[in-house]
Amino acid sequence: MGDVLFIVWRESVEAMLVVGILFVWLRQQDDARQxxxxxxxxxxxxxxxxxxxxxxxxxxxSFLDGESGEWFQAGMVLxxxxxxxxxxxxxxxxxxxxxxxxEQGAARHLEERNGWGIAVLVAIAIAREGSETVIFxxxxxxxxxxxxxxxxxxxxxxxxxxxxxxxxxxxASSRWxxxxxxxxxxxxxxLLLAAALLxxxxxxxxxxxxxxxxxxPLWNTTALLDDGGSVGGLVSALTGYRAQPALISVxxxxxxxxxxxxxxxxxxxxxxxxAQALPARS
Numbered sequence: 001m002g003d004v005l006f007i008v009w010r011e012s013v014e015a016m017l018v019v020g021i022l023f024v025w026l027r028q029q030d031d032a033r034q035x036x037x038x039x040x041x042x043x044x045x046x047x048x049x050x051x052x053x054x055x056x057x058x059x060x061x062s063f064l065d066g067e068s069g070e071w072f073q074a075g076m077v078l079x080x081x082x083x084x085x086x087x088x089x090x091x092x093x094x095x096x097x098x099x100x101x102x103e104q105g106a107a108r109h110l111e112e113r114n115g116w117g118i119a120v121l122v123a124i125a126i127a128r129e130g131s132e133t134v135i136f137x138x139x140x141x142x143x144x145x146x147x148x149x150x151x152x153x154x155x156x157x158x159x160x161x162x163x164x165x166x167x168x169x170x171x172a173s174s175r176w177x178x179x180x181x182x183x184x185x186x187x188x189x190x191l192l193l194a195a196a197l198l199x200x201x202x203x204x205x206x207x208x209x210x211x212x213x214x215x216x217p218l219w220n221t222t223a224l225l226d227d228g229g230s231v232g233g234l235v236s237a238l239t240g241y242r243a244q245p246a247l248i249s250v251x252x253x254x255x256x257x258x259x260x261x262x263x264x265x266x267x268x269x270x271x272x273x274x275a276q277a278l279p280a281r282s
Contacts, residue, residue, distance in 0.1 A: 003193055003237050004152055007136045008159030009166065010186045014091075015129040016167040017179075018102065019043060022122060025103050035110060035118060042119035046126025054134040061138075067208065073139075074204035077197050080139035081256075083132050084194035088187050089263055139197055191260055192239050198256055199240035202249050214251075217244035 019039070026035035057076070064072045094101070102121070109117030137156065170179060205211045222243040227236040235241045242249060 004155040005159040008156045009162045011129045011133040012160050012163030013166050015126055018125040021099050021102050038115040038118040042122025045123035049127035050130025053131050057138050074201050077139040077201035080136045081194045081198045084190050196240040211248050213246035215247035218247045220244050
């Protein structure tokens with residue numbers, strides 16, 4: 001369940017970053033009390049939107065069974081992969097200006113005395129992170145049932161608790177953990193998790209006879225690391241490793257990393273500029 005914990009941890013910290021930036025800035029304004037009221041209104045609206053999406057997804061899934069359910073789950077897994085890559089790309093592109101953009105947007109709404117503008121600004125940010133989390137968790141949890149779901153929920157709760165601790169540590173001091181280190185580390189793990197989800201989706205599409213295996217298996221490394229064992233299973237869940245992969249899986253896995261490399265290479269911004277833009281202290 002480490003993948004569940006990580007997703008909730010990373011997404012929650014990112015949402016807290018947005019709220020933290022605006023919270024600190026609004027407290028410094030003349031009408032701080034009114035501004036903060038709209039801030040928390042936006043947080044509530046964002047969470048409600050994410051919860052609504054979760055209910056809609058579960059509702060749709062409840063009407064699907066058999067092959068149609070397999071199609072739906074495969075589609076949600078692949079959507080989650082795209083969202084992870086998009087998230088990493090978005091932070092590479094906007095991380096260096098995120099603080100300034102948020103503060104400028106809030107300042108414009110305060111000047112216009114438009115409290116709802118602040119609420120919507122926050123709600124969109126929270127809803128984006130929350131909706132991504134909902135889709136990720138559905139993609140990860142579709143294969144679990146019974147007692148595993150309790151462990152799944154516990155991992156999500158622990159991820160949220162760790163997110164609060166991590167955010168406090170990031171805001172308290174950059175001596176132990178900096179925003180630059182956090183994003184560099186979590187981006188790597190996110191992309192590995194996206195690769196693992198992609199392989200899960202490919203496996204589903206192969207089982208639905210959508211993709212040909214071409215050669216199956218291409219190799220067999222079960223003797224070295226069995227993806228059905230405890231250690232191999234963890235590696236598989238976090239990286240997409242397969243001990244007996246089909247050729248189509250290997251080709252898609254390689255294409256994924258080539259595409260990610262190209263995308264990030266053309267969207268990267270100077271690391272120093274990103275570090276200066278992200279708040280090290282409040």
